[in-house]
Amino acid sequence: MNISRPRPYSFLRDTYLWEIMHGMMVTMRHVLRNLRHWGQMPTIEYPEHKKIMPPGYRAQHRLTKREDGTVRCVACMMCATACPAECIHIIAGEHPNPEVEKYPLKFDIDLLECVFCGMCVEACPVDAIRMDSGKYTFVGFNRNDFIIHKEALLATEPLYPGGDPPR
């Protein structure tokens, strides 16, 4: 039977030193390249430069509006039911238009609980909730600062209103 066995290392490789020199040349190449082209390092220096997020990036939620500017949400609780983190809290109220039936009096999302899975967006039957705001930094001094309410969710704008990231 033909068995392929690994060949024993040559003497040069066995001494380690030759291979170590090879490895050190690799790192030295990086050093020289980076010293010559300092600005082309892949690092994005965050507070001054920010990464351009792709259109599918799941960031902070926002609530969409109807043509007349009212909230599109019908308070059907599908998103709150689908949410694995149970971070969506809705209190429904009666909508003046009997065809709509309900609208949210209160729509709170606890961002500290949220796992940004996007299930709420999938579950929504009327396309009322989206995660295309592009906001991924949340700052607050206490836990209540991380609960965003209906008004703030409505006021959030999408990152790419046209649908495409800028070139």
Added chain:
Amino acid sequence: MLSLTILLLVLVKALFVVLLALAFVPFLVWLERKGSAIIQDRVGPNRAAIGFVRLGGLVHLLADSLKMLSKEDLIPREVDRFYYYLAPFLVAMVSLMLLAVMPFADQQWGVPMQVLTLNAGVIYILSIASLNVYGIVLAGWSSSNKFALLGGLRSSAQLVSYEIPMGLALVGALMVYNTVQLNEIVVAQGQVVLGFLPAWGIWYQPLGAILFTICAFAETNRTPFDLAEGESELVAGYHTEYAGMKFGLFFLAEYVAMVASSALIVTLYFGGWQVPYFTTEGLIAHAALLFTIACLAAVPLLIWLAIAFHQSYLRNLGRFKDIRDQEGHIYSRLCWGLMMVALLAAVAAALLPWPVWLAQAFALVAQIGCFLVKILLMCAFFIWVRWTLPRFRYDQLMQLSWRTLLPLALLNILLTGAMILAKA
């Protein structure tokens, strides 16, 4: 009265060496962090600033040391207090003691430029270096932590194993130089061989130099021999239970040990304080000319630096939107100013007469500077290796020492002896 003068001189020299070694440490830490960043295609530390001074991340070290000094001095309940306190001091002290016999310049004004003019120079180094293991083992043992203990254990086995090839590699060098006094070893490396090579030890002892360097890596617990603190296996090894400045002392000791072994390698194999192609007499005789040339050589370098700083200033305009944006501009101005100073100094050195003491001082400074540059290059080599090679496995470590380095060191002695016999 005379003995008092000698005592004072020794104290001054000791202070000089210790302060120099300690001043090297933050610079080396910076080199390590920035060097590793550049090797790994990162930018590295660059944010901390005092006013506009960022110095490419050098200010981070100040912040680091302040943090270490002001941290809570945490002591675990079960530790053996006495040895727990003793260990970091022992490690730091031993590393600093290594530098005591290192000659940093030629004898000037009848003063030997090393703290201790021991006749047993190399032997002293070997004996003190072997004490290093006590601090590490004590730290591992007294912490009453199994990871720390394992780290200490590994370290003791490693240091004991590598001391043997280290000592044997040294024997070859001692046979060539025929002395154990370190200053005499450096003096012996002052000539030129084959017409163009400085007569450094590495040409006489190539194998010995490689063996000694490998063992020096192991003795200072640097990668690829840093099994004592293998963080992926042992948390942090022997200093797992240390916090605050006690950890800082271990950290400091690691870098001081690196400086010490670099100094030893340079002294033994790279000509120590010898300025290549210039003897001390030559340096004194041509002091004015050499100083002028050095100043003139600095001028284009400073102009280039000034332009580079100005370009970086223009590139980063409006980046931080505070005084830090002005940094490149200020450094650029500084470089222009320094260039003017260098030009003036060159003119002054060329025109004014040089008293003998000034020429001697120039030789002293040139030799110290040359020694420091060599040490720095050696330390850069240490850092380069650290960020290239992975850690050894424990059995590979032992195999390398006992089955490769030890026979090679013995072979080196044999070859050196044969060469000496053939020459005689």
